[in-house]
Amino acid sequence: xxxxxxxxxxxxxxxxxxxxxxxxxxxxxxxxxxxxxxxxxxxxxxxxxxxxxxxxxxxxxxxxxxxxxxxxxxxxxxxxxxxxxxxxxxxxxxxxxxxxx
Numbered sequence: 001x002x003x004x005x006x007x008x009x010x011x012x013x014x015x016x017x018x019x020x021x022x023x024x025x026x027x028x029x030x031x032x033x034x035x036x037x038x039x040x041x042x043x044x045x046x047x048x049x050x051x052x053x054x055x056x057x058x059x060x061x062x063x064x065x066x067x068x069x070x071x072x073x074x075x076x077x078x079x080x081x082x083x084x085x086x087x088x089x090x091x092x093x094x095x096x097x098x099x100x101x
Contacts, residue, residue, distance in 0.1 A: 035093075039082075043079040043080070043083035046075075046082050048075075050075035051071060051075040054070060055071035
């Protein structure tokens with residue numbers, strides 16, 4: 001069973017093929033779309049989990065003082081790597097969809 005198409009010129013329909021176009025602006029300034037929103041959410045969630053792991057590890061190792069900045073720096077680095085990796089995948093996917101079939 002196929003889902004209904006939103007547009008008459010489409011062969012297949014559904015959640016993933018009928019997404020809004022990429023013209024929405026957050027606060028009227030920043031371009032937003034579905035995959036960028038997911039990248040932001042996943043990166044923030046990863047940051048929170050990594051902060052819990054790293055800060056707890058520092059505390060358990062009794063390495064306070066000079067090492068406390070690791071509790072923020074390491075999760076931030078990992079979350080940024082994940083965000084930019086997901087955005088790169090989205091860009092590659094978008095470029096692949098633009099090619100003629």
